[in-house]
Amino acid sequence: MKAIHVALACGLLFWVPLLGADPATWRPSHRLKVAVLAIGVPAYLAIGAGMLAEGRWMSPDHTLGDIRRGTAAMAIGGIALTLGGLLLVNQRDGRRRADRARRIAAATAREAAPRGTA
Secondary structure: OHHHHHHHHHHHHHHHHHHOOOOOOOOOOHHHHHHHHHOHHHHHHHHHHHHHHOHHHHOOOOOHHHHHHHHHHHHHHHHHHHHHHHHHHHHHHHHHHHHHHHHHHHHHHHHHOOOOOO
């Protein structure tokens, strides 16, 4: 049960800075976010290859068919989650850029507007 809590905590520590939901003043760049997420695909494939190569040793209680199905599910699910994460990061960063451009345009318009005389 504690391993599940550790896995959830690691996942939270991974995703919070990528999505920008943390109160930190520093945010990773868009390029770094995409690179960190993209590293997940080869990682899933390497873990899957290791499971296939040493499946009986890692889990002697399961058949080779079970291990192959589990490996396929992990690889497909991991890649799908990575692609979903990339889409989410791109969407949030695009929205953040649009909001920033809107704020800059509003500030420029306020500065260019004639000031009232008092």
